[in-house]
Amino acid sequence: MRYVIIGGGIAGTSAAEELRKIDPDAEVTIVSMEEHRLYSRVLLPRYVKGSLPRERCFLKTEAWYEDQNIERVFGVRAESIDAGSKTVSLSGGRKLKFDKLLLATSGDVLTFADRMHGVSYLRTIDDADHLLQLLNECDALDNERRRAGIIGGSFIAVEYLNFFAQRNIPGDLFMLEETFFGGALDVESFAILRSRIESEGAKLHPKSSVSGIRGKGRVEEVVTDKGNFSLSLIGVGIGIRADHRLSRAAGLNVNVGIVTNEFLETNVPDIYAAGDVAEFYDTLVGRHVVVGNWLNAQAQGKTVAKTVAGERTAFSAVRAYSTNVCGVEVIFIGDTDLRHSQRTLIRGSAEEGGVTQIFIRDDRIVGATLVNRNADRAMITETIRERVLAAEI
Amino acid sequence: MPQITVKVDHAACSGVGSCEQTAPAFFKLDSANRAMVLSKDGVESAAEQTLSVSDDEAKLIVEAAESCPMIAISVFDDAGGKIYG
Numbered sequence: 001m002r003y004v005i006i007g008g009g010i011a012g013t014s015a016a017e018e019l020r021k022i023d024p025d026a027e028v029t030i031v032s033m034e035e036h037r038l039y040s041r042v043l044l045p046r047y048v049k050g051s052l053p054r055e056r057c058f059l060k061t062e063a064w065y066e067d068q069n070i071e072r073v074f075g076v077r078a079e080s081i082d083a084g085s086k087t088v089s090l091s092g093g094r095k096l097k098f099d100k101l102l103l104a105t106s107g108d109v110l111t112f113a114d115r116m117h118g119v120s121y122l123r124t125i126d127d128a129d130h131l132l133q134l135l136n137e138c139d140a141l142d143n144e145r146r147r148a149g150i151i152g153g154s155f156i157a158v159e160y161l162n163f164f165a166q167r168n169i170p171g172d173l174f175m176l177e178e179t180f181f182g183g184a185l186d187v188e189s190f191a192i193l194r195s196r197i198e199s200e201g202a203k204l205h206p207k208s209s210v211s212g213i214r215g216k217g218r219v220e221e222v223v224t225d226k227g228n229f230s231l232s233l234i235g236v237g238i239g240i241r242a243d244h245r246l247s248r249a250a251g252l253n254v255n256v257g258i259v260t261n262e263f264l265e266t267n268v269p270d271i272y273a274a275g276d277v278a279e280f281y282d283t284l285v286g287r288h289v290v291v292g293n294w295l296n297a298q299a300q301g302k303t304v305a306k307t308v309a310g311e312r313t314a315f316s317a318v319r320a321y322s323t324n325v326c327g328v329e330v331i332f333i334g335d336t337d338l339r340h341s342q343r344t345l346i347r348g349s350a351e352e353g354g355v356t357q358i359f360i361r362d363d364r365i366v367g368a369t370l371v372n373r374n375a376d377r378a379m380i381t382e383t384i385r386e387r388v389l390a391a392e393i
Numbered sequence: 394m395p396q397i398t399v400k401v402d403h404a405a406c407s408g409v410g411s412c413e414q415t416a417p418a419f420f421k422l423d424s425a426n427r428a429m430v431l432s433k434d435g436v437e438s439a440a441e442q443t444l445s446v447s448d449d450e451a452k453l454i455v456e457a458a459e460s461c462p463m464i465a466i467s468v469f470d471d472a473g474g475k476i477y478g
Contacts, residue, residue: 010462040462040464042409042462042463043462046463056464234417294409294462295409295410300464317414320410322426323407329408329426333407373406374426376422377422377424378424380467
């Protein structure tokens, strides 16, 4: 059996590892655009903050791939998939035949303006190296120029707040929405974060838009509808976008992500999708969703491997993601997309220092955001898993 | 039955939950959103536990430790040698 996996991140690598366990004799090949062996994207902030050496971010050694007899085809791009002849064509001309194909890619970071010196993105370990260099440069400037900015209001954008706070670099954050995470946070939760963040020296500018970054060769100023701000470093965290041309051309059903059922099977036989790229049917919340976090990608990689190897297994897990913003713990559980919730309930308040926002659809709890209310995590996870009616809690 | 010591570094743990997902009988996130190691009867939980486990259970615990993207979990054998972490 020949298994080809496109994507060398946690979804693809977990799937390869699981496939090897199930089928010791199979050919397993991972194709990845990145040259690096598997590393932990969630550890990159610790590396940038200096609390972890770069080498420790890597989760697999070079020898691991050899020991597992997993072929690495890294630093190349898959250019086309022929579902009929079951062939993937790679940049450089190589063609890989497959019996089963797993798409486990992610997306390219959305960029703002050019890659002008002083503009940082945080997606890969190379981006983290670059940011570290920019932070060191900014740190060494005189007080007047020692300022930073952030464009965006989601998970990556808030990481920049932590980096700047750690070095006492004053910063301004510009985001389109009224609250963080695409507006998913309620105003009370946002008030808690805002007060903590602003006490650390940063300034938030909700409902603001950035029209340009100016500078001669390097960043000097950001132009916004709230005025122009001088700075010498700007972190951009406005999301990622997957390139679906390959999948569409192969005849796959693509919406926001590659559409799959709960078994992570696409509409084309013997082609599967897992991780960030999959728009899978989430049986717990009753709709197709795209989930871009580590735990989901890892769990889907392991689950899809079983299905790929012939033991058809539905994916079902209550998704969760937690982050820490300037010392405030924020947890997302389940489906927290406001557009798909019929109402929300708020427990706690900014005054009490903690808020849980519960998302309800069809009288069932489908998700929650927790700000400084970690203790609610277990109960809410359970209510989503068990599809408990909101009236029952 | 091998005896192993499982240790979670709470300074590194960020509550991702991959350990709990991989080996729910041995790991659980506590009310502070940090992973705790459960005793074999599932009653006691602590940042560090020494457990007598079967070979399969030991394998599962190491797999859970390996699944942690924060590299916050270490596993030691009964002689104190590091198995993972």
